Amino acid sequence: MTLAVTLAHAFGDFTLDVGFKAGPGVTALFGPSGAGKTSIANAVAGLFTPREGRIELGGRVLLDTAAKVNMSAHKRRIGVVFQDGRLFPHLDVAGNLAFGARYAPRGAPGPDRAEILALLGIEELLSRRPGTLSGGEKQRVALARALLARPEFLVMDEPLAALDGPRKDDILPYLEGLRDRARVPILYVSHSVSEIARLADRIVVLREGRVLRAGPVADVLSDPEMVPLVGVREAGSVFEAQVLGHDADGLSRLGVSGGTLILPRVDADPGKHIRIRVLAQDVLLSLESPKGLSSRNILPVRVEALHQGAGPGVAVSLRLGEDRLLARITARAAAELGLRPGLACHAILKATAVPRGDVGAAHE
Incomplete structure (x- = not known):
């Protein structure tokens, strides 16, 4: 399953003009704040329509502004996990998960409910309300809800940004398990080099709305010319x-x-x-x-x-x-x-x- 993205949009004095492909595994969008990462993620998910663009997923055209094609977000079969989880506070964990499962197409492939609960370690959380969960637990529940909709692709927008160091270390093994066992391609948005180095297969480096570099994570992050963008302490x-x-x-x-x-x-x-x-x-x-x-x-x-x-x-x-x-x-x-x-x-x-x-x- 390959995602092909071409986008162009002007936001005042900032212009987004990018093109890249994201294949199986985890493709990271990396760059400083204001580079355009979240705008790209929102466009892929159907939450933002650029002035010009084409987005294709596994042969399905999700967006083609020239042909006036713009598939609605709920039909794109793309699961989205945001920085804050966005769980329904009036529902317990089981209720939140049931909401995600409502959108799963009949007969769609993917891990079943029991496998997802075990993969993300949330079997003991089903009766709890979001307000009683830790940050890491909320993100795992949000991931499970997205997976239960049986998406063809996942977009994760800074999913660990609100967590402190120890909580990030707690949840990273679950994300590794998701990467290796759920078999759903992931577009992972982050400005954290350590997260990307640990999780991603490929990286798309953005700067001022343009693709500066794209390729395998090991090749790109180990390139000495990337030091100014990554930062001397993170290189x-x-x-x-x-x-x-x-x-x-x-x-x-x-x-x-x-x-x-x-x-x-x-x-x-x-x-x-x-x-x-x-x-x-x-x-x-x-x-x-x-x-x-x-x-x-x-x-x-x-x-x-x-x-x-x-x-x-x-x-x-x-x-x-x-x-x-x-x-x-x-x-x-x-x-x-x-x-x-x-x-x-x-x-x-x-x-x-x-x-x-x-x-x-x-x-x-």
């Missing part, structure tokens, strides 16, 4: 690893294409594949394999490219086996090390530098 790499084993001292051994990583124990069985995000600011570089360091993660890499920013920093793209690793060091350090494309060196990463929230399940 980093995304790659997969296989859990090799867990040691008695609380550390886990992970196999990556370029070697072995040691991290605090990860919540995955040996043999499982996980996704890791490593911040560029947490990667050190050395020309020689260092000795006498406390860090256990010393990996052979090769310099691919250097990107000089406006300030004193340099983003260094490194080849780690089949993966790309991003480091951010000062321009002075890069000059003193003589870094250049093709140079072999070593990347050093502290085991504790990767927080638990930046380790998630790989897409099955």
Whole structure:
């Protein structure tokens, strides 16, 4: 199921003019506030009609302004989950879910009610009213309500933005399960790099109403030229690893294409594949394999490219086996090390530098 979007609309002094495709899995819309993310999500869902545009889902034309086609929102078979959940306060959870199920076409494929309740862990919430639920519980109920309508596509507009760090960590595993088991393509709107790195397969980067870049998450987020837009504190790499084993001292051994990583124990069985995000600011570089360091993660890499920013920093793209690793060091350090494309060196990463929230399940 592929979503093809072409939109153009003027909002005063801001113009939205975009085109992209979103296939199976999770496609993230990323960009700063005011980049046009929510306007695109609303147009796809049928909640906003642009001046010009065409939206096609799996061969069905949802919008074609040139042909004067504009399918109403309830006929598009697109489930929408907003930042605030938007549950009906006068209904309990079971009543909210029943409302969503009313819109499911007869015979439409998808997980049944029991599977959705188990997937999102809300079996014990059915008799409660929305006012008694936590933020994370409300979002899980909103997801279940959307899924019970048996949509062909899901739009999630900043679904975790209202949650604090611990609540986000609680709900992210449920979203990973939704991604892997519900098999419904998702357009995921967010300005959070960590959420996108953990959940998305592809990313569409927006700036001032235009598509700046689109492609696989690992390729785009690990590109040193993305550092100015992502921000120096959020820039980093995304790659997969296989859990090799867990040691008695609380550390886990992970196999990556370029070697072995040691991290605090990860919540995955040996043999499982996980996704890791490593911040560029947490990667050190050395020309020689260092000795006498406390860090256990010393990996052979090769310099691919250097990107000089406006300030004193340099983003260094490194080849780690089949993966790309991003480091951010000062321009002075890069000059003193003589870094250049093709140079072999070593990347050093502290085991504790990767927080638990930046380790998630790989897409099955």
